[in-house]
Amino acid sequence: MEQLPGGRRLRLASSLGLGQRCWEVTLDDERGLLAWRDPRPPRRGADNCFVPTSEIIAVEETELNKKQRSIGKWQKMAKPHAFTVYYVKKARNHRWRCRDVTFWCADEILCNQWIQALKELLEMQTCRPKQLLVYINPYGGKRQGKRIYEQKVAPLFSLASISTDVVVTEHANHAKDNLFEVNINKYDGVVCVGGDGMFSEVMHGLIGRMQKDSGIDQNNPKAPLVQCNIRIGIIPAGSTDCVCYSTVGISDPVTSALHIIIGDCQPLDVSSVHQNNTFLKYAVSLLGYGFYGDVLKDSEKKRWMGPMRYDYSGFKTFLSHHYYEGTISFQPAKHTLGSPRDKDSCRTGCYICKESERQLAEQRKKCGFKHEDEEEWKVIKGKFLAINVVNMCCACPRSPKGLSPAAHLADGSADLILVRKCSRFDFLRYLVRHTNKDDQFDFSFVDVYRVKSFQFTSKLSEDNESSVTDIGKKHFGQFCRDHPACCCNIANSTWNCDGETLDSSAIEVRVHCQLMKLFARGIEENCKDEAAYSHSSVEQLL
Ligand SMILES: CCCCCCCCCCCCC/C=C/[C@@H](O)[C@H](COP(=O)(O)O)NC(=O)CCCCC
Ligand SMILES: Nc1ncnc2c1ncn2[C@@H]1O[C@H](COP(=O)(O)OP(=O)(O)O)[C@@H](O)[C@H]1O
Ligand SMILES: [Ca+2]
Numbered sequence: 001m002e003q004l005p006g007g008r009r010l011r012l013a014s015s016l017g018l019g020q021r022c023w024e025v026t027l028d029d030e031r032g033l034l035a036w037r038d039p040r041p042p043r044r045g046a047d048n049c050f051v052p053t054s055e056i057i058a059v060e061e062t063e064l065n066k067k068q069r070s071i072g073k074w075q076k077m078a079k080p081h082a083f084t085v086y087y088v089k090k091a092r093n094h095r096w097r098c099r100d101v102t103f104w105c106a107d108e109i110l111c112n113q114w115i116q117a118l119k120e121l122l123e124m125q126t127c128r129p130k131q132l133l134v135y136i137n138p139y140g141g142k143r144q145g146k147r148i149y150e151q152k153v154a155p156l157f158s159l160a161s162i163s164t165d166v167v168v169t170e171h172a173n174h175a176k177d178n179l180f181e182v183n184i185n186k187y188d189g190v191v192c193v194g195g196d197g198m199f200s201e202v203m204h205g206l207i208g209r210m211q212k213d214s215g216i217d218q219n220n221p222k223a224p225l226v227q228c229n230i231r232i233g234i235i236p237a238g239s240t241d242c243v244c245y246s247t248v249g250i251s252d253p254v255t256s257a258l259h260i261i262i263g264d265c266q267p268l269d270v271s272s273v274h275q276n277n278t279f280l281k282y283a284v285s286l287l288g289y290g291f292y293g294d295v296l297k298d299s300e301k302k303r304w305m306g307p308m309r310y311d312y313s314g315f316k317t318f319l320s321h322h323y324y325e326g327t328i329s330f331q332p333a334k335h336t337l338g339s340p341r342d343k344d345s346c347r348t349g350c351y352i353c354k355e356s357e358r359q360l361a362e363q364r365k366k367c368g369f370k371h372e373d374e375e376e377w378k379v380i381k382g383k384f385l386a387i388n389v390v391n392m393c394c395a396c397p398r399s400p401k402g403l404s405p406a407a408h409l410a411d412g413s414a415d416l417i418l419v420r421k422c423s424r425f426d427f428l429r430y431l432v433r434h435t436n437k438d439d440q441f442d443f444s445f446v447d448v449y450r451v452k453s454f455q456f457t458s459k460l461s462e463d464n465e466s467s468v469t470d471i472g473k474k475h476f477g478q479f480c481r482d483h484p485a486c487c488c489n490i491a492n493s494t495w496n497c498d499g500e501t502l503d504s505s506a507i508e509v510r511v512h513c514q515l516m517k518l519f520a521r522g523i524e525e526n527c528k529d530e531a532a533y534s535h536s537s538v539e540q541l542l
């Protein structure tokens with residue numbers, strides 16, 4: 001243990017070989033940093049580096065090969081000893097890569113001391129998974145799931161000494177059904193390789209299993225659900241990969257594998273969808289009626305086209321320009337500080353999410369769950385091209401800022417976006433704004449609300465007197481006068497529930513704050529310097 005002038009203690013500090021030169025290498029327990037510094041006077045572009053120990057993937061003793069030994073100082077040494085540190089390197093656009101650095105020295109004891117110290121620090125990272133259950137959908141996206149897992153992910157898991165049980169699914173719902181049977185306590189996490197549909201399957205399996213084991217009846221829309229503490233990791237290999245993109249900032253299998261390895265944790269809100277006291281689905285990203293429901297329904301017939309099916313069906317649905325009539329009732333989310341029109345987005349360690357969770361827990365402690373139903377309901381009746389309820393921003397490569405850029409991952413609320421009947425040209429303007437920086441809510445025909453529960457009944461369903469509850473009817477006096485109902489009767493749309501179709505014209509939705517957790521950390525603030533962890537000011541850290 002080395003003592004620094006400020007009283008700070010270093011676990012190890014040695015002069016070690018790196019390439020052809022000697023570097024000052026330090027392991028700082030207190031700050032959790034491994035750093036290496038060129039001891040020569042600082043030059044421009046000098047490569048001084050540090051890696052947080054929480055981002056070290058593995059450490060291994062290394063045999064130097066003949067070529068390495070024949071250059072520089074090696075040749076003078078009888079038997080140099082070396083070790084390699086594998087770590088996360090952050091590149092641009094939230095992309096992470098695994099890099100390695102090999103240090104050498106003449107002293108075997110010193111080399112072993114370093115390996116031992118680094119391994120001890122890795123052992124102390126208790127949030128890291130040791131045993132994972134992996135489900136691969138071989139037919140998701142471009143049908144590359146198996147190859148992506150085997151070539152890009154499995155080698156990283158094995159480097160990080162993570163054991164895996166891998167199931168390649170043979171049919172839809174294979175993963176979900178399997179999760180009700182396996183000895184789940186054996187695992188530190190579940191990984192799904194596929195798209196949003198596959199993620200949804202795994203989530204249903206895990207949440208469902210948790211409620212079953214705790215004796216909670218999922219059919220009761222008011223039941224306080226039991227939080228699911230087993231984290232899910234998503235290796236993106238689907239068509240939209242919106243959940244991965246919105247929680248990591250990129251859909252990239254290697255980046256996601258590294259977030260899993262270092263044991264990141266991101267809580268996530270989940271919405272439950274019911275009809276007449278019957279549980280239908282859970283949703284974490286988009287629950288969309290009208291445009292996105294119709295796109296999904298049409299695209300399912302074109303699965304053979306791969307991800308392109310959405311472009312084809314998107315264009316076709318846009319041309320059809322169907323609108324749907326119905327009644328929406330919702331409870332505004334008063335517990336959260338945020339609003340859908342905020343300029344700031346949800347980022348790693350989000351203050352709004354933390355504060356909203358705290359507020360909600362406090363309210364529930366004071367008044368209980370039952371009180372919530374009695375809170376104010378707003379009712380809107382009209383003709384809509386799209387009704388979207390989103391629990392997260394829903395960013396994806398097609399729309400990098402998403403359907404609701406300021407939505408939060410874990411604030412116990414969802415954003416309700418209502419796109420009223422408008423001209424084709426206006427709807428196109430609205431859609432195009434998802435792909436650029438302009439505000440997609442700045443239109444007279446678009447309204448957005450932050451809600452904690454929501455109900456929808458289509459006009460057709462109302463006419464058939466099969467509405468889900470009578471809350472809407474009780475509040476008909478509050479109908480928006482600018483958009484009175486018309487008597488036009490057209491068919492119902494379908495719900496797009498995280499990429500799964502749901503045929504129900506009367507639903508009841510409730511947001512469950514932080515019901516589950518992902519191996520992710522939310523989108524990090526983009527910082528150019530953090531890209532390499534290579535700082536000229538590394539002096540201050542040493
Ligand atoms: C003129 C250009 C208009 C472009 C508009 C682009 C708007 C894109 C917003 C996409 C939001 C996506 C929300 C997520 C949905 C997914 O859950 C779902 C299933 O994903 P997966 O299982 O990975 O296939 N994807 C979709 O519903 C695709 C919607 C595409 C709409 C064009
Ligand atoms: N082996 C399989 N055969 C057919 N369908 C499957 C299989 N495994 C999973 N699925 C289903 O495929 C659907 C879509 O999967 P997903 O991975 O989301 O791909 P995509 O993003 O292309 O839609 C999911 O609803 C999932 O239930
Ligand atoms: Ca939310």
